[in-house]
Structures are given as C-alpha cells and as structure tokens.
Amino acid sequence: MLAMKITIFGKGNMGQAIGHNFEEAGNTVEYYGSHDHATDLGQIVIMAVPYPALKSLATQYANELVGKIVVDITNPLNFDTWDELVVPADGSAAQQLQEQLGQSTVLKAFNTNFAATLKSGKNGDQTTTVLVAGNDQAAKDTFSDALKGSPLTVVDAGALKRAREMEAMGFLQMTLAANKKISWNGGWNLIHG
C-alpha cells in the first residue's frame, strides 16, 4: 500500500470518524477547522462540512483543489422541514460541487453512513459499507486503496450521477433516525448475499 496524505476539512464527528479510518489504513491525515488556513493539501481532500458550508469552502480553496480528489459527504436536507432536499430534484450536492470545481475530481462518499458506524467500523455485527460514486475510475480506485487496511468495506456505486440516489438514501436514513425508527448508531448496511 502506498501511504497518502489526506486532508480533512471539518473537525466534527464525521470528519474525525472518517479521518480515523484513513489513519488506520496507514495514511497521514491533516485536519482543518473553519478558522484554519490550510496549505499543501493532500491527494484526497474530504469536505466534511455541512452542506450550507460546502460552496464557500470550495470557493476559498478553489486553486489548491485543482487536480485533487475532492470528496463530498453532505446530505443537503432542508433542516427546517426535514421533508425535502434543497438541491435540484434531478441533481445532487456532489454534482453541484463538480460543476463548481471543474479542475478537481469530485467523489460522493460517506453520506449514507452515520458517524458512529464509521468510527467503530461496524454497523450491527457487520463491517460498515461505504458507497463511492464518481466519474473517474482511477480516482475511485485511489480512494478505495487509501482505505484498505481500515475496517470499512468500500463499494463502487457508479457514476457521479448516482449521488442523487445516495443523497436520497442518506436523507431517508436521517429521517428514520430523527423519528426514532433506528438509532444514530445504526442505519443501512449492504448485504452482499
């Protein structure tokens, strides 16, 4: 395995849980909060911020993100109503980010996972499954390689267009937890059958 440098924007539960897995897999992980100024970003950059902060973060670091693999993890809910997404119904936050960052390679990942299942690497008695969608196969392979050695199972979910479905699924899962149908320690896990 070739160890990489991973940059994580966001020091919250998700950023920490994601970073933990990249560390466990032998990579060097650097974390930055909203008041930090990051320089010399890693090959993979995780945008572990809430959707409302995504666009301005991408604007702030647009030059530094050129040529990087940029991972969008957001679930763009309307948090006033919890009844809809705030991105176009036929699109996704990830596709918006790819439009904004034309010289970066955007992947969608981690948005269908709650932080607790990323932190533990387990969902129930199984390993946690991370979906990754993107248009660049080499970038998806790099992402998967960087997580080899972590407890996570990474599954290729197809082109970036599938981020629409991943965001719908992440949204649905959050409503199930908010309505106490499941806890924030559970969620959907993929059975290979």
Next chain:
Amino acid sequence: MLAMKITIFGKGNMGQAIGHNFEEAGNTVEYYGSHDHATDLGQIVIMAVPYPALKSLATQYANELVGKIVVDITNPLNFDTWDELVVPADGSAAQQLQEQLGQSTVLKAFNTNFAATLKSGKNGDQTTTVLVAGNDQAAKDTFSDALKGSPLTVVDAGALKRAREMEAMGFLQMTLAANKKISWNGGWNLIHG
C-alpha cells in the same frame, strides 16, 4: 391478530414472495395474473406488477379499488439506460398512483427488497426489513398488523412523499446488483443500532 384477505396482482417472483409472507402471518391471499378477472378484492391489494403495467392495472380496477389499501411496489427505472428513473425527479410512482386512485389509500412498500430476501425472510443473517410509506397512519398500521407473524420487520418510513427516496434507494440497489457489486440475494438491510 385479525386475519385479512389480501389480493395480489402479479404472479411473478415479487408477488409470490410477498404473498408468502402474508400467508405465513395467517391471512388469506388471492393471486391474479394479467389474464384473470378479479372480483371482491381484499382489504389490502398489492400491485406486484412492473411499473409500465401499473397505470393500466389501476385503470382496469379503479372502481374495485375504492376504499382499499393499495400497495405500490414498483421501481420505475428506465430499463434501456439503467441510468435514471422515468417518474418526475421530485415525485414517485406511488404518488402518481395516489393521484390516479383518489379514493384509495396508496402505500409504498417492498420496492427496496429483492424477491429472494422476501421469500426467505432473511437478508444475510438478519431479518428482512420492509419500509412502508403513506399518508394514512391507520392504513400503515393495518399493513404492519397483517404482516405480524411473518418473519419480516416492517418500519414506518413516513409520508407517501418519502416514496421518492425509497424509489431512489431501490433503483440504486438494482444498479449495484446489475453491476455485480452485490447479488440479487442481498441488498440493503436496516440496522437498528
């Protein structure tokens, strides 16, 4: 438990697997194929047909379906491209059916389950989870009651509007199986955590 009469339109894998669960729970299940003429429908009617056949089936039985709980199980994929759904991006097949059948109570269910996991009642080593969405709580409770005694776990996914997200999830799951990331015996299962 009060045994009910369940009508299933569709004798395919899904219709049979769904019917098996209602039978196991002690209900009477009647199956009808496309050349049959059904009369005296049950309190719950499962539309276990592919999406392209849904509208005409609902038209054919519009009168008989008045006052019934009508369950839409479809995944309205574009089967030419496997790259999009054919319903409006902010809507769903279930919401279309509810508009068509104004005097019936439409529920969305079973579309996030592959037939094999409904037939066995297991997804991996866990019980299969069935999501149900609908605007009428009493209808959802009746649906859940009718499956008590089956091996399935039924989880209320909220209002019928959530069918959009369930159909996105069903679509995503089908693309994972078609691309051999999972088998048709697996799929998403809900961990309560």
